[in-house]
Every structure is written in structure tokens, then in C-alpha cells.
Amino acid sequence: MPYRQETNIVGSNEIIFLRVIISILGAVFLYIGIPWIHKQSLRLLLKRKTRKFKCFALTFDDGMSFHNGPGAKLTTAVLDILAQYNVKATFFLVGRHITGREEVVTRIKADGHEIGVHGYEHLNYWKVSPFRALSDIKRGSEVVNEILRTSRVAYPFRPPYGKLNLLCLLYLWICRVPIVYWTFDLGDTWPADKRDSQRIVAMAKECDGAVVLAHDFDRIDESANQMVLESVSGILAQADKRAMPLLTVSQLLKGHKQ
DSSP: OHHHHHHHHHHHHHHHHHHHHHHHHHHHIIIIIHHHHHHHHHHHHHHHHHHHHTOEEEEEEOOOTTSOOSOTTHHHHHHHHHHHHTOOOEEEEOHHHHTTOHHHHHHHHHTTOEEEEOOSSOOOTTTSOHHHHHHHHHHHHHHHHHHHTOOOOOOOBOOGGGOOOHHHHHHHHHTTOOBOOOSEEOOTTSOGGGOOHHHHHHHHHHOSOEEEEEEOSOOSOHHHHHHHHHHHHHHHHHHHHTTOOBOOHHHHHHTOOO
């Protein structure tokens, strides 16, 4: 009889352990899995829309947390190229980087480009507490408002590293903030041997449209800056040759064709 009791105790412990594991896995799926699934659905939507309108949407991210951007040099050069072709793009700004670069931000706005938010510190929202991630989103919008002297809260938002957690996703939903990903990576943050502007031109020649991810922060490696400029020029030249419109992300999401 004691042997049976011991067996029952062991069996109960195994069941409790399995329940704990299942609960943890369920929590992880809710916290990370649902936002990941949502991301894939949004990227699919962007692919469908760019193909439907046969257009490009150029988007520029402010870069990693250890970089300073928008770049006083590279962003200005990008803006000059966009002005030459008379097209508009979307710039996602990291809040803490734009202090001291107000003139660059105001020029982006004055040139008619769309401004989006990329958080305040460029945090990975899977690796910090949900409340710190939520604060990062809010603070990023607040800093942009301070510089532009507006009170807007629904700037298009691009999650840093392309990652959201469930709390942030719900917050953005409630506030009706457009969440914007990309369908094609320019590759300007890849290792030097994998950066290839010719690949970008080939893509622009063949594809029916894309939301292009590029980064406009200044880098020590001048070849990376040059690759961005060559790639942007190549995309714009091919779009012009093929009579493909260039849309901001809001125009694309709303279904407005130039």
C-alpha cells in the first residue's frame, strides 16, 4: 500500500509539472506568438497592396540604438534624391536620437514626407518588461510632437527589430496606430560582403511593388552610406522608367494611388 501511495505522488507531481510547462508555453504564445502572427498577416497585406497598385513605398528607419540618426549627412542626401524625383517617403524616427537634429526632422516634414515613430530607445520589446516597452512607444511619439509642435498620437509605428509584445500590440490597436512592417530589406545593415546595390536595381526592374526598408543614419563605413544612396537612386530610376508610383505608407494603407 505505501508503494502505491508513493507512485500516486510521483504521478501527481508529473501532472503538475506538465501543467506548469503548458501554462508557460501558452503565456509565451500569447505574449509573443500572437504579435508574430499579426506581423505576418500585415506583411502579407502590404505585399498584396503594393502588387495591386504596382507601387513602391520607401521607408527609412533611424537605425540601431548605438547609432545616431537621423543622419545629418545621409538623411539630407536621401532627401535631395527624393526631391529630384519629386516623390515622398516615410521616415521612422527614434525619439532619443532626434534631439539636436531638429532641423533635419523639420526638413523631412517641410518636404512633404511622412513621419513615423520607431520608439524612443530602439528597444527589443521581447527582451524588456512590457511596461518599459509601452513607455518607449509613448515617449517616442511625445518627442516627435515636441519638435513638430503638434499633439498627434497616431503616427505610423514601426516596431524596433520588427518585434512587438501583446501589451504593446493591444495598446496600438486601441489607439488606432498603424503598425508598419516591410516586404523588402535593402540590406544596408548587412555585412559589407552582402551589401549589393545591383541586387536592389534588379529587384526594382522585376518586382510588381514593395515596401522597402532602408536606414538613413550616418555610419563610419562610407561604403554603407553610398550603398543606400545608390540603391535609392536605382529604385527611383526604375520606378520612373516603369511609371510606378511612390507612396507613403499611409497612402498605401488607405489605398490612395498617385
